Amino acid sequence: MAEVKYIGSTERIYPLYKLIPLTAHLAANDITEEQALAGSGITTTHLSDPYSFISRQQVTAVFDNFLRLTPGRASPLELGASFRLTDYGFYGYALLSSATVRDAVNFGLTYRELATPIVELELDESGDAAAWIIRALPDFTLHEAMERFVQEYQSGILLSLHKSVSGNAFRLSSASFAFSAPAGAAHYHSVLNCPIEFDAASTALRFDKTWLERRPLGSHAITFQLVQDTCHDMLERINGGRGIVGDIYRHLLSQSGQFASLEEMAVRLGLHSRTLRRKIISEGSTYQKIVDEVKFKLASTYLTRTEMTHESISERLGFSDASSFRRAFKRWTHLSPNDFRKRP
The missing domain is CATH 3.90.1520 (H-NOX domain)
Structure with a gap:
């Protein structure tokens, strides 16, 4: 925790x-x-x-x-x-x-x-x-x-x-x-x-x-696990991500499924896109790396905690199709989504 x-x-x-x-x-x-x-x-x-x-x-x-x-x-x-x-x-x-x-x-x-x-x-x-x-x-x-x-x-x-x-x-x-x-x-x-x-x-x-x-009115194990994992990620970022990378991470997680471009994120943070890019690099990251990290955390949660299809996950994460999602996931983990899901 x-x-x-x-x-x-x-x-x-x-x-x-x-x-x-x-x-x-x-x-x-x-x-x-x-x-x-x-x-x-x-x-x-x-x-x-x-x-x-x-x-x-x-x-x-x-x-x-x-x-x-x-x-x-x-x-x-x-x-x-x-x-x-x-x-x-x-x-x-x-x-x-x-x-x-x-x-x-x-x-x-x-x-x-x-x-x-x-x-x-x-x-x-x-x-x-x-x-x-x-x-x-x-x-x-x-x-x-x-x-x-x-x-x-x-x-x-x-x-x-x-x-x-x-x-x-x-x-x-x-x-x-x-x-x-x-x-x-x-x-x-x-x-x-x-x-x-x-x-x-x-x-x-x-x-x-x-x-x-007593059981809450909306008690639902899968829903709870999904939102708990997201809250855990948000709390980790509060703990360790106080810089611009942490700000971006919190923005992306707060609106999962909507992944702003660097230019759009710069507007939300009140910065010029070149300034935002320099700040991210100074903290040892890139904008695409941050987006990929958020997408991977969400994808791994969906694969291990739900029965969502690759098509549903790819749509949720903003991929054009399931094949694009599978290629990205293989790049992140060196495992196919199916192999990742089968892990003990």
């Missing part, structure tokens, strides 16, 4: 997941995207670009704008609860297709860097109920209002994810928050639908442990 080295708060390695509900809410309240993104270094173009990556510092800059633009008018808890599993891309599909909810939880914690972490999460099973404990990230200092915001927001996201994985029958048994009750706290009860304690020692969401052993 890939382990993640320390990631600074300014490193732009995260997708835009955490910002989707906020920008949608602000737009519904006649607040422009330019106002929502002011001072963050994120543009309106980035919001519609699946290849854009941002830092934790940029995320909290948008959160600060949200607090400033909607004082007392919006609930972070409700916003988090509006989050959709599909907003998390490959990561979300892996949660949904896990064998059990416990497996989904273990996956979520292992690959949490793919979900733009804004808090520290721990699942505590030492008591009668399972409990999500939500704490501040030790390396990411926030002001008091922001700390409260992210804990509420994450609480809503956790509830939404559980309901997406287990169905609307999922219920919390109780919740506690490490801050005082706000004026008009009725929305806490309407969203969480359980007993709530404020001024508690920690922020926690508790639920019956038996939920952990």
Whole structure:
């Protein structure tokens, strides 16, 4: 399993997941995207670009704008609860297709860097109920209002994810928050639908442990293996690919099946194609080598984890026909796709 080295708060390695509900809410309240993104270094173009990556510092800059633009008018808890599993891309599909909810939880914690972490999460099973404990990230200092915001927001996201994985029958048994009750706290009860304690020692969401052993609504072994392998590759690149090669790798993996040319990738990265080529060479690679590596990782996954035909794989990877795919695979591995698939 890939382990993640320390990631600074300014490193732009995260997708835009955490910002989707906020920008949608602000737009519904006649607040422009330019106002929502002011001072963050994120543009309106980035919001519609699946290849854009941002830092934790940029995320909290948008959160600060949200607090400033909607004082007392919006609930972070409700916003988090509006989050959709599909907003998390490959990561979300892996949660949904896990064998059990416990497996989904273990996956979520292992690959949490793919979900733009804004808090520290721990699942505590030492008591009668399972409990999500939500704490501040030790390396990411926030002001008091922001700390409260992210804990509420994450609480809503956790509830939404559980309901997406287990169905609307999922219920919390109780919740506690490490801050005082706000004026008009009725929305806490309407969203969480359980007993709530404020001024508690920690922020926690508790639920019956038996939920952990149930099958998610979309449990599917092959789908899970496919998206887990992709998430593993993405996590490896977060760990070791911080340069331009890592940026390209993440872009290609985030939109598997769509392989941009060097010129198209240069546009996405805001560089001239000659500059991009020089940067890639300086890191000891070539653009074609990066594309081939991504295609090989995906092809080897399809061959070993699925019954997909050569024709289907070649189409998925952008080859003109199955023969072209077979020749490329033989060049990469010195094995035919059939021989590779038969390996123990």
